[in-house]
Amino acid sequence: MSRKLIDQSKGVVFGVFKQGIMLLMVLTSLLPVYFIIVTALKEKTEYVFNKWGLPALPTLQNFLTLLEGEKIFRWLLNSTLISVSSVILCVMISSFMAYAFTRYTFPGKSFLFTLITSLLVLSPVVLVIPLFRTMVAINLHNTYLSVIIVYVGVMIPISTYLLTSFFRSIPQAIIDASIVDGCTEFQIYKNIMMPLSMPAVITTILTNWLYIWNEILISLVFLQNDSLRTLMSGLALFKGKYTTDIPLTMSGVAVAIIPTLIIYLIGQRYFVRGLTTGAVK
Amino acid sequence: MVRSKLIGKQAGTAFLFLLPGLLLIGFVYLIPIINVIGLSLSKGVGENQTFAGLTNYQVILKDRLFQSAFLNNVKLLVIVPILTLGALIFASILYDRIRGWRIYQTVIFIPVVLAIAAMGITFGQLLQFKGLVNEFLRSIQLGFLTRDWLGDQNIALWTVGGVIIWKELGFGTILFLARLMSVEQDLFDAAKVDGASWWQRLWNVSIPQLVHVIEFYAILLVVTVFSFVFDYILILTNGGPNNSTIVGEFFIYKFGFIYNRFNIASTVAVLYLVVGIILMIVRYQIVKRIEE
Amino acid sequence: MKTKLFLIFLLLAVSAALAGCAGATQTPAVSPTQPENAQPEPTKPAENVKLVVWWWGEPEAPGAGQWFKSRVDAYTAKHPNVTIELVEQNIDSVITAFRAAAASKSGPDIVFVFSGGVYVMEDVWAGNLAPISDYASPEQLATWLDTESKTYDGKVWTMPFYMQSYLMMYNKELFAKAGLDPEKPPQTLDELLATCEAFNKIGIPAMATGMRDAFMGGVYYSEMAIHTLTDRFAIQRAVVGKGSFLDAEHAAWWTALDKLVKAKCFNEDANSLDLYSGWELFGRGEAGMLQANDGYLNTAIELLGKDKVGIMRFPRFTTGPLSESMCYFSQGLGITSWSPNKEIAADFLLSLHEQDSVDEFYKTTGIPFADTKFDQRLIKTDQQKQEFEWISSRPQLCPEGLMPIQVWETSLLPATQGIFQQSLTPEDAAKMMEEGTASWRDSNPPNFEQWILWAK
Structure with a gap:
């Protein structure tokens, strides 16, 4: 009896501990977001004296200054176009590769796989100058296509690695059954592997998206024209331009994070569902 | 005979599936890597490029700044086990469906979607000596814990590590949680009936089920530490104080772009590539061992 | 799947189309709105x-x-x-x-x-x-x-x-508050140290700074180190190895900086602020003096008022031949x-x-x-x-462009942070400069021949 009581009180303590740790997590996760939003709504002079509190007189002036002075919408469009097309292309190409690595035996397979995955560790910083030279030589610099090619290339190793490890966990029996049903190789890829791998595909899309949307160096070097800039490289200008004006900088930061945040908040239900459904146990 | 024919046919189909990826990898990696290896063995660039043998490597391996940059990368690897374990615990707590778990699950992922560049500015403010973090510590009677988080050369690297943990924790948690949710409930129920504690269930049921996801997450973190910490460093510390937070990628960027030292930058890049290959071979061996 | 593929092609087509119009930057664009009968100047090419x-x-x-x-x-x-x-x-x-x-x-x-x-x-x-x-x-x-x-x-x-130009400005009101003469800012290092003491008594930092991004280290070097040099080419000579950063003319300023740090002349959160946050302390009237640039002089006057902001020369700690020069x-x-x-x-x-x-x-x-x-x-x-x-009346000397950017950023600036952290002694800092320069020289830097010519 008393043992049960102890267990119960232990459970309560543990429950409190779990809630406490979660609340701490919520606090630290949201604090920066709070800071960005309240600061963006402050006037420069108010911020000097009131760094953390709510704005006494919320103002949208910072956002107006921003929209007036910079091509924010154009940059947003550029980022969207570049990110969406790179992610789609990368997932397609990487899943083809992953399929080949899972389904077939061919000479040099494990060597090739190790080689491709070791490219993971190569920082894109290294690639920028040689790639830029090549792009100039084939007259592709200052085009969306140039950065899309680079982004897809940079993300192929990680995506292939992730998809391959997931494809491998799909039981051979399912594939054998579909061969008996007369499926072609491409049909197996399209109708079996991809749908069954939704969690991995979603994870890949996410990893790609986060990298590409937030990337600065490559887009800065390859797109040297104000109307071609991506949102992040456009906002990188802010670092120097308005450094003394933190509220204006934060309004830029807010513009940069709010689209992703909204997409996430709307999509997160589907995102988590996608991660869990169709998973092979 | 039949077997080799089969392999031949397989190789053909495999090649078709691999082709687009290989072309792109060739374009994006092969040309630059050849270029970078060439530069690492030379003095000067372009028309002035002359063969210099391994002198750049001799110089760089002796260079104190490079040594500390590499060491900093290695030190930052500490975040890999911390994050993996942390994400496991958070995922397991959420899996218990404690009160408000849906909200927690939404919130924990928010840092992941926020841009590093944006977060860097915010953390630069939060972590000042007179910033909100220290104010908060003082207000809850933990004043002795206050530090000059980014300004003290003995702590700055760990603070950067902390910010990376803050940013990456949600990703692991959600990955693990999703995988847990697709594990059959029976397994956990059976363990509960057997009287296994929360920790025992974590250790004996969850982790074995999560092995593949954990491996992926850990690899991703190792990669992050070696080649994607540049943004954090640039914005939070700019390599300082007193060079205490310089890492390889930052070194390559500065020497290549700012100091006009392409040969040195290329040499470091080649060394990091070699480290990458070694890491992947080690991974391959470990996975093979485990599978056997 | 078909619709998905269509979507991809659509995206690619759109991006290719947009890229097409943007790619035009390389070729001289013919502006359609341009009046055809515009008279080109006779001396300039008409195309x-x-x-x-x-x-x-x-x-x-x-x-x-x-x-x-x-x-x-x-x-x-x-x-x-x-x-x-x-x-x-x-x-x-x-x-x-x-x-x-x-x-x-x-x-x-x-x-x-x-x-x-x-x-x-x-x-x-x-x-x-x-x-x-x-x-x-x-x-x-x-x-x-x-x-x-x-x-x-x-x-x-x-x-x-x-x-x-790198300017030193001071807050006249705070000088008065600290019991100092607002019209007589310090002129020597000893006077500056006394000023710091007076400010410490009223609990306000004498000098505002932010060392997190280390750029202020370059400002201090530009303001202080040039004064002890024996001639204009001393830095370049030390760079190519015909002199040494361990020599007194190069190393003396580290001791001066160290004295200022030890005398608590700077705000206590100096190490955790970046350059602009450090400047803001002065703009808010929370520090007595600041080294900044022309733009911030205008900002400070705007924030504090015309009458409160004075400008001064950085206090001298030597009477060398270049002690009158200024970095602009x-x-x-x-x-x-x-x-x-x-x-x-x-x-x-x-x-x-x-x-x-x-x-x-x-x-x-x-x-x-x-x-x-x-x-x-x-x-x-x-x-x-x-x-x-x-x-217009003083000789100009700016050291920032006189050493390789690599040495400036990997040795000089970090060493100033080391002094602020008190993890380096002035001797360590000078040694770090010399070692950093030597390692630059030993690493086959491009254009070393030009450096030697340039150093005279």
Whole structure:
């Protein structure tokens, strides 16, 4: 009896501990977001004296200054176009590769796989100058296509690695059954592997998206024209331009994070569902 | 005979599936890597490029700044086990469906979607000596814990590590949680009936089920530490104080772009590539061992 | 699946189409709106020309962008066959993107080049710039300020743009509060240390700073280290190994800086603030003195009031031959060696030095243009008048461009942080400089021959 009581009180303590740790997590996760939003709504002079509190007189002036002075919408469009097309292309190409690595035996397979995955560790910083030279030589610099090619290339190793490890966990029996049903190789890829791998595909899309949307160096070097800039490289200008004006900088930061945040908040239900459904146990 | 024919046919189909990826990898990696290896063995660039043998490597391996940059990368690897374990615990707590778990699950992922560049500015403010973090510590009677988080050369690297943990924790948690949710409930129920504690269930049921996801997450973190910490460093510390937070990628960027030292930058890049290959071979061996 | 594929193709098509129109930057665009019967100037080529300008300057001279636009409009109105595209960069990206551009000899026609010395020379030696002096008359060259730091091989390589100087300012009200004479700021190191003590008594930091990004370390070096040098070429000599950073003329300033740190002259959160956050302390009236630039002098006057802000010279701690010199410089604009339209680019750049342009720059930004033609009656504040008087009467020496950027950033700036952290002694700091320079010399730096020539 008393043992049960102890267990119960232990459970309560543990429950409190779990809630406490979660609340701490919520606090630290949201604090920066709070800071960005309240600061963006402050006037420069108010911020000097009131760094953390709510704005006494919320103002949208910072956002107006921003929209007036910079091509924010154009940059947003550029980022969207570049990110969406790179992610789609990368997932397609990487899943083809992953399929080949899972389904077939061919000479040099494990060597090739190790080689491709070791490219993971190569920082894109290294690639920028040689790639830029090549792009100039084939007259592709200052085009969306140039950065899309680079982004897809940079993300192929990680995506292939992730998809391959997931494809491998799909039981051979399912594939054998579909061969008996007369499926072609491409049909197996399209109708079996991809749908069954939704969690991995979603994870890949996410990893790609986060990298590409937030990337600065490559887009800065390859797109040297104000109307071609991506949102992040456009906002990188802010670092120097308005450094003394933190509220204006934060309004830029807010513009940069709010689209992703909204997409996430709307999509997160589907995102988590996608991660869990169709998973092979 | 039949077997080799089969392999031949397989190789053909495999090649078709691999082709687009290989072309792109060739374009994006092969040309630059050849270029970078060439530069690492030379003095000067372009028309002035002359063969210099391994002198750049001799110089760089002796260079104190490079040594500390590499060491900093290695030190930052500490975040890999911390994050993996942390994400496991958070995922397991959420899996218990404690009160408000849906909200927690939404919130924990928010840092992941926020841009590093944006977060860097915010953390630069939060972590000042007179910033909100220290104010908060003082207000809850933990004043002795206050530090000059980014300004003290003995702590700055760990603070950067902390910010990376803050940013990456949600990703692991959600990955693990999703995988847990697709594990059959029976397994956990059976363990509960057997009287296994929360920790025992974590250790004996969850982790074995999560092995593949954990491996992926850990690899991703190792990669992050070696080649994607540049943004954090640039914005939070700019390599300082007193060079205490310089890492390889930052070194390559500065020497290549700012100091006009392409040969040195290329040499470091080649060394990091070699480290990458070694890491992947080690991974391959470990996975093979485990599978056997 | 079909709809998905269609979507992909649609996206690719759209991006290709957009890329197509954007890609036009490389070929001189024929503007359809251009009047066909426009009379081209007889001396200029009649075909259409497009110039691309990468510029920076808004943070130092707020309003520079507006001025630039109006100068471009004025120029293109006179020369209808020329279109000029202004691309604003930030100080990092203008260097980063220009390195990539230079590696493939393709990019802008006109580029912003920081200050002088190595920042100019590296591009001169790499063959990335065309000398502007080839296109300017001696009369035009004569009025430019700070051309010496941009000169190599008898030619001026970038055109002076606007002026910058490292200024020391102080808060007169706080001086009075600390029991000091607001009209007599400290003039020697000992007086400065006494000032720090007086400020410590009232619990206000004497000097505001932010060392997290280390840039302030460069400001202190520029203000303090030059005074003990024996001659103008001492730094370059130490760089190429004909002198040593361990010598007293180079090492003395570390001791001076160390004394200031030990005397608690700076705000206690110095190490955790970045440069601008440090400056803000002064702007909020929370610190007695500050070293900053022209732009922040204007900001401080705006925030604190005209009567409260004084400007002073950095207190001297030696009487060496260079102890009267001061660090002021002009930012520059250069013509790229690969530009197909160098003459037109030069013509546009020279138009920026015309009287109305020079005066308009000050009216828009409050920062003086780097030309003696600048009408000093326009100067709005007494502080700036004083500054201009100093600039025109004192010798100039800015060390930032005199050592390799690698040594500056990997040895000098970190060593100043080490002094602030008190993790390095002045001797350690000098040693770090010398070792950093030696490791640069030993690593086959490009253009070492030119360095030796340049060091005299």
